[in-house]
Amino acid sequence: MLGEGILKGMAETAKNFFGSYFSAERLTTVQYPEERIAPIEATRDFPFLVYDGADWEAGLRCVACQICEKECPPKCIYIEKSADKKPDYVGKPQFYPAKFDIDISVCMSCQICVEVCPFEAIKMDTEFELSTPDRFGGLLLDRKQLAKPNEHYHKIHPTEAAQVDARLAEGKAKADTRQTNAAIAAAVKGAEIPARPPAGGD
């Protein structure tokens, strides 16, 4: 009958109203600055640069290959390659970013930079309280602001960071074996050449 639904609805809202004084779970609001919910593990907002060791400048994994800069859909990354080279974590000489800026007012948090990075150097952060009174300079983060230790990565995304570490360790082990093999081969070669019998071969 006409009006029945209205009465039912009014009963429902009355139940909500009085119920909210008796059961706390009806009010799902979190009083944000005072109360916080821990972010879920998949939370992401803006990228940061991972570094290993104690010194952020020496430990940056980024080799300034500029793939992320090219892939970034809103073009918020700006990289300047260094003139000289520095050894990376496997000891191979690599370029490093002389300048690495991300404009987080432009960034759309798509994570494409993270997915294309071959060096596991850029990852997504969970820090969201980034408001600043300076909307141009304050939101343009340079490499010093972006650099965060690997421990931070482990803290915010533990599972993912463990996988990344395993991959890096594997790569380092492979590189080490290759290096040792090359060294051995070189040593063997140097030692063997004079001793090799002329008819020998393989």
Added chain:
Amino acid sequence: MFATLDQVFVLLEHWLVGFLPAGWQPAAGVVLSVAVIVCLFPALFALTVLLERKGLGRMQNRIGPNRVGPFGILQPIADAIKSLTKEDIVPTRADGVVHFLAPVVQVVAVFMGFAVLPMGRNMTLVKMDASLLFYFAIGASTELSVFMAGWSSRNKYSLLGAMRAVAQMISYEVPLLMSSVAVVMIAGSLSLDKIVEAQNHYSWGLPHWYIFTPWGFAGFVLFAIAATAETNRSPFDLPEGESELVAGYHTEYSGFKFALFFLGEYLAMFSISGLGTTLFLGGWSAPFSFLGRVPSWIWFFGKLLVSMCVFIWMRGTLPRLRQDQLMNFAWKFVLPLTMLNLMVAALWHFLGDGWARWAVCSAILAVSYVGMAWVEMRSQHFGARSYRYAE
């Protein structure tokens, strides 16, 4: 003692006015009463806005404002400071004078309605023989202010909102008037004071309010529906439907002018609640004879606040109607029922005392309500609409 408390405001006014020379006393008394009304109702408005925001929050499983002061009770002060200090922007091509006048006309017209409402025993500002007529005449001019606002803003949303508002207010003005006419027929007077007096007697401790009669109950429900539409309240808030019209006729208002519109809207709700209370709920009379010693103004303002709570409750519950539902509802359902209610009220009068008139009047109203609702729902004049999509 109780009589003094009941008349405390009247006595206070007489005492204050007594300091003036005799020639000035009538004028000073009126000015004093007007000043009290002009201060009291905006204060009540602040209280209601807070109640509304807290209450709506609870109904929607939110907390509502809780930052300004303990439990957010100072929120109205923060709101007032905000709207007073905001920049007042007038569109370049707007009609400046009309744009300025619209909110003023709205608030003034609504305030004039309070002049004839009996807010307690001997507490009517202007005792008029045709105060109901005066009330409706003044109430109709709020439509003018709404249209002034919409037209002068030179904005399509404002104009559309104003058109909707005017169409809606004119449509619902008819049932509003018609449902009050039933009361006038039974009470035999257009004076609101006399209407309250007619309801202010008791049998077996229970009052003779008009809502406790079949025609009065039907009239009250119809009056409440029409009053909700008349004050542009949800579910009849199409003129300011924010999902399609930004804010309707007050889109181009900011700062204090917007606050005036906001104030006017709530004052209109107070005033129409006051009228409904006076017509159907016995005005300032107590709900039981043994409570008769409680001051009459407490009952009037108590009933006023209860009806405001019902307004808020409805807003928390009902979604907005569609324009065609709104119009169909007014002209094809509410208006015929108010007409029928007039007949029923006449029948009630002529059937005399006894149980027969209760049975006959209730039966007529119930059958016609159920029947008309069934027909209208079937023909989909209101209720859910079924769609047929192209293949």
